Amino acid sequence: MDRGESVTEQTDEQVGTAAEAGGVNSGAVDGDGASSDGAIAVEASSFDPGYGAAGGRLSTAPESDRSTVAVPRLGSLDLLRWTWRQLTSMRIALTLLFLLSVAAIPGSLLPQREIDPSKVLQFSAAHKSWAPILDKLQLFDVFESVWFGAIYCLLFVSLIGCILPRSLAHFRAMRAAPPAAPRNLKRLPVHASFRTDAPADEALAAAGERLNGRRFRTTSGTDATGAWVSAEKGYLRETGNLIFHLALIGILVAVAVGHFWGFKGARLVTEGTGFCDTLAGYDSLTMGQAVGAADLPPFCVQLDKFSASYQDSGDQFGQPRTFDAYVTYTATPTSRATKVDVKVNDPITVNGTNVFLEGHGYAPVVTVKDGAGKVVFNGPVTFLGLDAMFTSSGAIKVPDAEPKGLGFQGYLLPTAVQVPGSMPSSVFPAAQHPLLILSAYAGDLNMNGSESQSVYSLDTSRMTQLDVKSKTNPAAGNALELEVGQSATLPSGLGSITFDGVDQWAQFNIAYDPGQPIALGSAAFAVLGLLGSLGIRRRRIWVRVTEQGDGTRLVEVAGLARTEGATPTTEVTEAAEALAAQLTVSPAEAAPEDVAQAAEAAETADSAEPAEPEQPAEPEQTRVPKQQRKPTPRTGASA
Amino acid sequence: MSINENFAHYSNLFIALALVAYAVAFFAYCAEWAFGSSSRLGAKASAVGRLSAAPAAEREATVSVGSSGVSVLTRTAQDDEEPTVAGESLRAEVVGRFAVMATVLGFGFHAAGVLFRGLSAHRVPWANMYEFSCAAALAMALAYLALLATGKKVRWLGLPVSFIVLLTLGVAYTVLYTDAEELVPALHSYWLYIHVTAAVISTGAFGVATVATVLYLLKANAEEGRLPRLSGVLERVPSSGALDRTAYRVIAFIFPLWTFAVIAGAIWAEKAWGRYWGWDPKETWSFIVWVIYAAYLHARATHGWKGRAAAWIALAAFVCVMFNYFGVNTLLTGKHSYAGL
Numbered sequence: 001m002d003r004g005e006s007v008t009e010q011t012d013e014q015v016g017t018a019a020e021a022g023g024v025n026s027g028a029v030d031g032d033g034a035s036s037d038g039a040i041a042v043e044a045s046s047f048d049p050g051y052g053a054a055g056g057r058l059s060t061a062p063e064s065d066r067s068t069v070a071v072p073r074l075g076s077l078d079l080l081r082w083t084w085r086q087l088t089s090m091r092i093a094l095t096l097l098f099l100l101s102v103a104a105i106p107g108s109l110l111p112q113r114e115i116d117p118s119k120v121l122q123f124s125a126a127h128k129s130w131a132p133i134l135d136k137l138q139l140f141d142v143f144e145s146v147w148f149g150a151i152y153c154l155l156f157v158s159l160i161g162c163i164l165p166r167s168l169a170h171f172r173a174m175r176a177a178p179p180a181a182p183r184n185l186k187r188l189p190v191h192a193s194f195r196t197d198a199p200a201d202e203a204l205a206a207a208g209e210r211l212n213g214r215r216f217r218t219t220s221g222t223d224a225t226g227a228w229v230s231a232e233k234g235y236l237r238e239t240g241n242l243i244f245h246l247a248l249i250g251i252l253v254a255v256a257v258g259h260f261w262g263f264k265g266a267r268l269v270t271e272g273t274g275f276c277d278t279l280a281g282y283d284s285l286t287m288g289q290a291v292g293a294a295d296l297p298p299f300c301v302q303l304d305k306f307s308a309s310y311q312d313s314g315d316q317f318g319q320p321r322t323f324d325a326y327v328t329y330t331a332t333p334t335s336r337a338t339k340v341d342v343k344v345n346d347p348i349t350v351n352g353t354n355v356f357l358e359g360h361g362y363a364p365v366v367t368v369k370d371g372a373g374k375v376v377f378n379g380p381v382t383f384l385g386l387d388a389m390f391t392s393s394g395a396i397k398v399p400d401a402e403p404k405g406l407g408f409q410g411y412l413l414p415t416a417v418q419v420p421g422s423m424p425s426s427v428f429p430a431a432q433h434p435l436l437i438l439s440a441y442a443g444d445l446n447m448n449g450s451e452s453q454s455v456y457s458l459d460t461s462r463m464t465q466l467d468v469k470s471k472t473n474p475a476a477g478n479a480l481e482l483e484v485g486q487s488a489t490l491p492s493g494l495g496s497i498t499f500d501g502v503d504q505w506a507q508f509n510i511a512y513d514p515g516q517p518i519a520l521g522s523a524a525f526a527v528l529g530l531l532g533s534l535g536i537r538r539r540r541i542w543v544r545v546t547e548q549g550d551g552t553r554l555v556e557v558a559g560l561a562r563t564e565g566a567t568p569t570t571e572v573t574e575a576a577e578a579l580a581a582q583l584t585v586s587p588a589e590a591a592p593e594d595v596a597q598a599a600e601a602a603e604t605a606d607s608a609e610p611a612e613p614e615q616p617a618e619p620e621q622t623r624v625p626k627q628q629r630k631p632t633p634r635t636g637a638s639a
Numbered sequence: 640m641s642i643n644e645n646f647a648h649y650s651n652l653f654i655a656l657a658l659v660a661y662a663v664a665f666f667a668y669c670a671e672w673a674f675g676s677s678s679r680l681g682a683k684a685s686a687v688g689r690l691s692a693a694p695a696a697e698r699e700a701t702v703s704v705g706s707s708g709v710s711v712l713t714r715t716a717q718d719d720e721e722p723t724v725a726g727e728s729l730r731a732e733v734v735g736r737f738a739v740m741a742t743v744l745g746f747g748f749h750a751a752g753v754l755f756r757g758l759s760a761h762r763v764p765w766a767n768m769y770e771f772s773c774a775a776a777l778a779m780a781l782a783y784l785a786l787l788a789t790g791k792k793v794r795w796l797g798l799p800v801s802f803i804v805l806l807t808l809g810v811a812y813t814v815l816y817t818d819a820e821e822l823v824p825a826l827h828s829y830w831l832y833i834h835v836t837a838a839v840i841s842t843g844a845f846g847v848a849t850v851a852t853v854l855y856l857l858k859a860n861a862e863e864g865r866l867p868r869l870s871g872v873l874e875r876v877p878s879s880g881a882l883d884r885t886a887y888r889v890i891a892f893i894f895p896l897w898t899f900a901v902i903a904g905a906i907w908a909e910k911a912w913g914r915y916w917g918w919d920p921k922e923t924w925s926f927i928v929w930v931i932y933a934a935y936l937h938a939r940a941t942h943g944w945k946g947r948a949a950a951w952i953a954l955a956a957f958v959c960v961m962f963n964y965f966g967v968n969t970l971l972t973g974k975h976s977y978a979g980l
Binding site for chain 2: 114
């Protein structure tokens with residue numbers, strides 16, 4: 001989405017320099033419109049061919065076109081072109097980025113079907129008046145909604161529309177030679193010069209060698225002023241920028257691949273039971289359009305034992321410390337069974353499909369006898385944990401009891417403590433002293449009704465609550481309180497219930513996503529591209545050798561960068577110093593008083609009293625005679 | 640492995656000492672600002688600041704003569720030209736240097752506190768909100784001191800940075816405190832080291848960038864004569880151009896790390912939950928933060944957006960960073976809710 005040099009910057013001062021250098025009024029830059037690209041403006045309006053090209057093409061950002069903001073007359077082709085230009089303009093890209101971030105916010109504040117459908121149901125029940133409106137606006141499915149999709153599709157279209165031309169331009173720039181040297185190098189942000197007796201060829205060859213040695217791309221030439229070497233480096237900045245944006249497209253592709261060819265399912269199993277990877281084996285299963293039942297790998301998993309440990313002291317009392325699901329699995333019906341310990345961050349992988357430990361809870365084991373004394377139910381019933389101390393709720397459904405169907409609804413407290421006069425509560429998440437608190441109902445459980453029932457709650461609309469008040473424990477109210485091993489007899493000869501013990505259950509998520517390697521690779525490229533795009537400086541250095549008429553030659557080295565604050569001051573200075581050391585520096589014919597003045601100015605600078613420029617004069621070189629070489633601090637003077 | 644109670648105790652002690660040292664530093668920075676004089680240098684730099692938007696060729700060129708007979712002419716902005724908080728006041732300079740020393744001392748205690756926290760629990764010391772706050776404040780102090788150590792004249796950052804570090808650490812110590820303990824199962828992964836470390840450092844650095852951004856907005860207004868009451872104080876901070884550059888450089892430096900933090904989080908999510916992206920509130924807000932900082936980087940390169948508009952975007956991004964931390968951890972329920980108070 002980079003229209004201007006994107007993440008690359010050009011400070012106004014540098015725009016100014018390039019523009020000024022080219023004799024172009026910097027107002028031309030302002031007139032340029034949506035793009036930041038001052039250099040492009042320079043290039044576009046380069047009156048002086050010696051300069052415009054110098055700053056130009058340092059970025060491959062497309063030319064901007066504020067002139068097209070006004071809606072054109074309605075020729076269909078014009079309109080199309082106008083729309084396309086608008087879409088690929090930086091302003092629209094920025095707007096879309098904002099819209100994307102704002103659009104994501106409701107997805108985090110409102111319950112989402114994709115994440116937890118039961119929360120959406122709860123929310124809808126609690127806000128009956130406006131939940132339907134929110135639903136109409138797809139606010140419970142934000143990330144699958146039409147409007148969210150529209151924003152990111154437009155953003156990607158905009159991105160592609162920008163990246164493709166830029167890639168072509170960059171490809172051309174990589175093959176092209178650096179631009180010719182500007183005529184007046186002194187006007188560039190950094191400029192170093194010295195005089196030499198060495199012939200121009202030697203100076204240019206030395207300059208070319210140095211810059212080539214530093215992996216600059218170089219070219220050379222001559223013009224009316226003299227001979228020059230032009231060098232450019234940091235092409236990887238734009239390469240990185242393009243790679244980053246292409247990688248974003250890669251991530252989008254990865255998501256699409258996962259959507260079409262992947263599947264995810266969930267299954268809850270109690271200790272001692274298991275499931276197989278078939279359609280019937282799952283509690284819930286989402287398959288991509290390109291996946292069929294036959295594509296599910298034929299593995300089976302059995303939960304042998306689940307164990308959890310919890311913090312039993314301090315201010316984090318009750319926090320979980322370890323979860324271990326001891327599992328036996330077979331990869332194929334004929335392969336050997338393998339025993340593994342599945343932990344939260346440690347899934348099992350079967351033929352590319354992963355099985356994750358997602359959740360856990362308690363399943364009280366109960367035996368229910370009906371009025372005839374027949375065992376009508378015996379086994380674990382899964383309860384859902386509600387809080388940090390694992391107070392769990394659930395329902396026991398026995399529709400086949402005679403004479404009436406029986407149902408129980410209530411809570412399991414893993415470690416129950418009862419303060420006299422109040423309801424018992426759980427004080428620790430481990431099952432140290434479990435207590436089952438149940439309300440009892442008799443009648444029709446309505447399990448053949450059209451609406452699917454939650455396994456964790458009872459539909460009591462056609463049932464009557466039984467009176468199970470206890471004389472010995474009036475605090476319990478109309479509820480049964482059972483410890484492990486205790487039984488209760490129901491009134492009117494309807495039967496009895498026994499609390500046999502507590503099993504644990506674990507929920508496993510099963511996921512297969514073939515888009516993952518693409519996503520990972522793209523993400524890696526995105527980071528690398530970003531590092532290049534934000535870390536590499538694109539800069540140009542020119543060396544110009546000019547005959548001085550007195551038999552010496554002036555060697556000038558100057559630099560320009562497109563990246564903010566990246567003016568290659570050190571590089572230019574070092575290059576000039578290296579060249580000066582290599583070629584013999586000509587003793588300057590500067591008058592001794594010049595040097596004295598420079599030294600004086602330096603001293604004033606030392607005492608933190610920078611001299612104001614006496615008069616706005618054109619800068620000129622201060623030369624120090626060879627025999628007087630000694631370090632002179634920078635002066636604040638504008639010579 | 641059991642918790643080393645002694646080390647946990649040392650950690651608390653060091654954090655308390657760090658609070659004291661940072662408080663001393665904060666008051667010393669205040670004194671530096673109070674004693675500092677608005678010097679001619681400051682006035683001049685303000686003028687330079689106003690000009691910093693002007694083409695460089697109109698600006699003063701600096702000439703230096705090297706030992707080898709090479710004369711160098713630069714037209715880029717020089718940090719040396721920027722004013723300092725102390726200005727020409729020797730007293731303020733002395734207090735300012737003392738403040739930096741106190742900051743370094745506080746940083747030492749702070750780092751020791753974080754280190755002993757990790758040693759006591761045999762794990763990385765940023766696994767809950769208390770520890771994460773301590774670590775992010777440490778990262779912020781580190782970012783400031785690192786800038787100073789590399790020779791950047793950023794003592795103007797000292798006052799706001801010490802204030803924010805003090806505030807963060809204070810809230811952590813009093814409100815968010817929790818004992819050093821083992822990890823919850825969800826955090827039993829080496830990705831905790833990678834993902835959370837990157838997030839901590841990014842958060843601290845974004846904080847520093849935000850300080851520079853706020854000062855930039857104030858200074859930019861002051862330079863246009865719109866904040867007459869604050870203009871005296873704002874003469875001590877660098878020109879708006881320099882502040883803007885500082886903010887940009889920090890963000891451009893840290894944005895790839897934040898990108899990496901989000902990606903590392905996605906890889907961990909895949910390993911723990913079976914999907915690399917699921918729009919969990921923390922993921923959603925990290926995405927929002929990422930998109931807004933990306934918008935900032937684009938805006939800053941766009942004519943008509945760069946400058947103040949871009950600065951407001953950076954501020955909006957940091958508001959989202961804060962919400963992603965405090966808001967998501969305390970108000971919203973999601974898969975990152977183990978970051979227990």
